[in-house]
Amino acid sequence: MTTRLESPRARSGVPRWPKATFGADLGASLVVFLVAVPLCVGVAVASGVPAELGIVTGIVGGLVVGLLPGSTMQVSGPAAGLTVLVAGAVHQHGLATLGVIVLGAGVLQIALGLGRLGTWFRAISPSVVQGMLAGIGLVLILGQIYPVGGLDQPARTAEKFSGIPGLVVAAATTAEGLSGLGLAVLTLVIMALWKKTPGRLGMVPGALVAVVAASAAAAVFGLPVAKVEVGSLLSALNPPTADAWGGLFTLPVLGSVVTFALIASAESLFSAAAVDRMHDAPKTRYNKELVAQGVGNAVCGFLGALPMTAVIVRSSANVQAGARTKLSRVLHGFWLLLFVVALPGVLAFIPTAVLAALLIQAGWKLLELRQVVALAREHRSEAFVVVFTAVLIVATDLLIGTLAGLALAIGKTAFEMSRLSVRSEHGADQVRVQLGGNATFLRLPRLLDHLEQLPAGKHVHVDMTTVRHLDRACRQAVEHWAAQRRRVDGSVELAMPAPAG
Numbered sequence: 001m002t003t004r005l006e007s008p009r010a011r012s013g014v015p016r017w018p019k020a021t022f023g024a025d026l027g028a029s030l031v032v033f034l035v036a037v038p039l040c041v042g043v044a045v046a047s048g049v050p051a052e053l054g055i056v057t058g059i060v061g062g063l064v065v066g067l068l069p070g071s072t073m074q075v076s077g078p079a080a081g082l083t084v085l086v087a088g089a090v091h092q093h094g095l096a097t098l099g100v101i102v103l104g105a106g107v108l109q110i111a112l113g114l115g116r117l118g119t120w121f122r123a124i125s126p127s128v129v130q131g132m133l134a135g136i137g138l139v140l141i142l143g144q145i146y147p148v149g150g151l152d153q154p155a156r157t158a159e160k161f162s163g164i165p166g167l168v169v170a171a172a173t174t175a176e177g178l179s180g181l182g183l184a185v186l187t188l189v190i191m192a193l194w195k196k197t198p199g200r201l202g203m204v205p206g207a208l209v210a211v212v213a214a215s216a217a218a219a220v221f222g223l224p225v226a227k228v229e230v231g232s233l234l235s236a237l238n239p240p241t242a243d244a245w246g247g248l249f250t251l252p253v254l255g256s257v258v259t260f261a262l263i264a265s266a267e268s269l270f271s272a273a274a275v276d277r278m279h280d281a282p283k284t285r286y287n288k289e290l291v292a293q294g295v296g297n298a299v300c301g302f303l304g305a306l307p308m309t310a311v312i313v314r315s316s317a318n319v320q321a322g323a324r325t326k327l328s329r330v331l332h333g334f335w336l337l338l339f340v341v342a343l344p345g346v347l348a349f350i351p352t353a354v355l356a357a358l359l360i361q362a363g364w365k366l367l368e369l370r371q372v373v374a375l376a377r378e379h380r381s382e383a384f385v386v387v388f389t390a391v392l393i394v395a396t397d398l399l400i401g402t403l404a405g406l407a408l409a410i411g412k413t414a415f416e417m418s419r420l421s422v423r424s425e426h427g428a429d430q431v432r433v434q435l436g437g438n439a440t441f442l443r444l445p446r447l448l449d450h451l452e453q454l455p456a457g458k459h460v461h462v463d464m465t466t467v468r469h470l471d472r473a474c475r476q477a478v479e480h481w482a483a484q485r486r487r488v489d490g491s492v493e494l495a496m497p498a499p500a501g
Contacts, residue, residue: 021324028323029331032075035205035317036332037339039362041228041347042355043078044306046144047086049095051228051347052236054078055340056305062333065296065308066326070289071272072281075314075329076296078306080362081267082260084139086306088397089256093247095304099240100248103301105260109294112261118269118286125409127375127382129270130368131389132263132402137366138394140359147356148184150176150225157394179223180353187214187357205317207358214354225351233340238304260297260307263402268293268310275312278319313362381416385409418442420467422450430459436466441473451481456489463495470497 036058044054061076089101112118142160146153149171154160171177187210194206218225247253272284289310296308318328339346376383389405418440425432431454439447454460462478464470475496482492 022327024322024324025327026331028318028321028328029335031205031321032314032318032323032328032332033335033339034208035314036075036077036336038207038211038350038355038358039080039311039313040078040336041350042358043080043083045147045228045352045355046080046083046140046359047078047306048090049086049098049306050236051230052233052340052344053238053305055336056233056237056303057300057308059333059336059340060296060299060303060305061308062329062331062336064299064333065292066330066333068288068292068295069285070292071275071284071310072326073279073315073319073323073329074268074272074275074284074289074310075318075332076268076293076308076310077314079264079267079309079311080140080359081133081136081366082264082307082309083359084136084143085260085263087143089260093253093256094244095238096241096244097247097253098306099238099301099304100244101253101256101260101301102305102307103240103298104248104254104257105264105307106294106297106299106301108257108261109265109297110291111294112265113287113290113292113294116287118265118288118290125385125406125413127385128389128402128405128409129266130371131386131405132266132393133366134368134372134386135390135393135401137363138390140363140366142394144356144359144363147226147352148180148360150174150180150353176224176226179218179225180351180356183214183218183223183225183351183353184357184360186217187211187354188361190214191358191361211350211354211358214357215349215351218351218354219349223351225353228347228350228352228355230344230347233344239302240304264293264297264307264309265290271310271312271315275310275315275319278316281324381412385412414440415442420447422447424450424454426455430461431455433460433462434466435462435464438469439464439467439474440469440471444474444477447474448477448481451478459491459493460485461493461495464497465495467497 037055040054040058041051042054044051047054058077065076086098090098093101139157142157143153146160146163146167149167151163151167151170154163171181190210190213191206194202194204194209196202197206217223248257268289269284269286272286272289276283293308293310300306300308314332318332321328323329372383372386375386385405385408388408389401391401392404393401395401417438419437420439420443421434421436423434425434433451433454435447451462460482462482464478478494482494485492
């Protein structure tokens, strides 16, 4: 018998990267880096924070989370799905408090992971998650159409709707609006056509090609459009101040901490489930991945950067580019750090309208209209949960919409689980009523209607022995009906289900 000996390095949990896979991981890391650069910057700009903070979050996602146990192929960084949440928090609490919120969310994620609650996120209704992402996509699109037209994004949803006529006029009549609209259309067209590019050239991310081409067009033609404002990476860091820490235990800030933690955790772990289906490497260990995400967010919060999640776009690019180990995602963080240190001025050439187009496309993908239509054909109630959640997020905010969607999904499931069959067999002098299924208060109106319509003057035998579950409300209601019928016009016999256990 052969015994396999593990080195102390392997037993300690330090990742091992064999030479045989180094080339594949190196190539994949460059692809992920090229995908991450425009998205990190775009998410930061859309969130109303300095562009450098998006890069910082991407670096932490690679160099910190990339080294931690949990997932193998998943890549973390700033996500479009949190853009609406971050923008709202910055508007409500200020940029100085963002680090406190993100750090608090990270600590909460660590606690959830250590408490082995990571796997419970898999129990969230997929319809609620789909509705949450669709709602985020709608808000994202609604906000990013304004930078395309050369206007500042309104803070409130109602103002975004009411400002659309003025946006249309600005985009059609002003030089900045026409230029931004042209660059956005060019960006979207290039990304759409690049998907059809054959061979190795198609491995180059379409988003990167579109950003480079549109930025070059803006520079060559001297278009009057706003550009990304870039400063020093170190000067952009925004560690929480003493005043910011003072607001941590206020109810609004605590609410933001919980919201950030739950939404970021759900998005990361649902992304993990999707990415695990794409590769044959070791699957995600959900509790450890939740701790890793928490550590990453704690570091981002300490630096005053954006919150992070596992990002499906970068993760799928990592798998498709042939990554074999965690080295690819760690190296992508190193390339991001090298980029902002060596070539920070490159970002200043990118028009904000081009980044807005990237995020509009990201928002459109979050809508998943085809899946919603297919779901409506097969399960109308599930599709209703999706639409209800999305619309409520747009009308109110992310937390209220998501919680309301979750409550609706729970109520729908409870109603569907409480299926109750009621059949009556009428004889000459008696009626036999047979009940089956689950007799809960949700079906009580239907049950009482049936019992109260039974003909008078006959003996009634109510057989509930085949009922799987009889709650207290139904039991009391049936017993009350039987007592009343006995007093008025006949005899009633009740056969109750056997006691549980």
